[in-house]
Amino acid sequence: MESRGTTTATRAVVVSVAVVAVLLLGAAVGLLIQLPGAETSSTPARDSVDVGFSQDMAEHHLQGVTMARAVAGRTADDAIRQLAFDIEATQQEQVGRMKGWLSLWGYAEQSPDGTHMAWMAGSGESHHGGTTGATGLMPGMATSEELAKLRSLAGQEFDVYFLQLMLRHHEGGAPMAEHAAKHAGQHVVRTLAENILKSQTAEGDYMKQLLGQRGAAPLP
Numbered sequence: 001m002e003s004r005g006t007t008t009a010t011r012a013v014v015v016s017v018a019v020v021a022v023l024l025l026g027a028a029v030g031l032l033i034q035l036p037g038a039e040t041s042s043t044p045a046r047d048s049v050d051v052g053f054s055q056d057m058a059e060h061h062l063q064g065v066t067m068a069r070a071v072a073g074r075t076a077d078d079a080i081r082q083l084a085f086d087i088e089a090t091q092q093e094q095v096g097r098m099k100g101w102l103s104l105w106g107y108a109e110q111s112p113d114g115t116h117m118a119w120m121a122g123s124g125e126s127h128h129g130g131t132t133g134a135t136g137l138m139p140g141m142a143t144s145e146e147l148a149k150l151r152s153l154a155g156q157e158f159d160v161y162f163l164q165l166m167l168r169h170h171e172g173g174a175p176m177a178e179h180a181a182k183h184a185g186q187h188v189v190r191t192l193a194e195n196i197l198k199s200q201t202a203e204g205d206y207m208k209q210l211l212g213q214r215g216a217a218p219l220p
Contacts, residue, residue, distance in 0.1 A: 160211065
């Protein structure tokens, strides 16, 4: 009979392999946009919505993945574990897709000058025109201190803080997805942005419900 430690280790390996597979699948889907029979749009410009969104949303998503991974071993709540699993799997695949596009177009995975959201300049929407906030982070992203605090918690304290940070993270990324859904030149980018906006709006509503059930409120 396998020991409990062996079983846990085996599960960890299986989950890791599955995550890598999802990321690679996302990248492959991203590359398919220029194969025969696929969309044949021209390569977007470096300062386009398509490129800026793919760079910034991929980075934004990766922090969401980091927070979702922090759930392991810190909660006994099945609802929190399932939510974290769904977020990690979905956003890993979407990151792979966006990085696949950037590779195909010949652009870096991150903005070379280190600024964010300049591709939203002139949109009339909030949080546009470059890196925002005193922390230099994109809207909704947690600071290193907040991430450290999250990792220091366990049980219901962890559950509440995780929900608060992830809800703020989703809400912060919504204007980016909304802008890209309206203004990206590539159909595949607009479609992905629409899907992100829909899924994260639904997840946000669910997280508010979970917070209320735990007697907590979103971060101010």
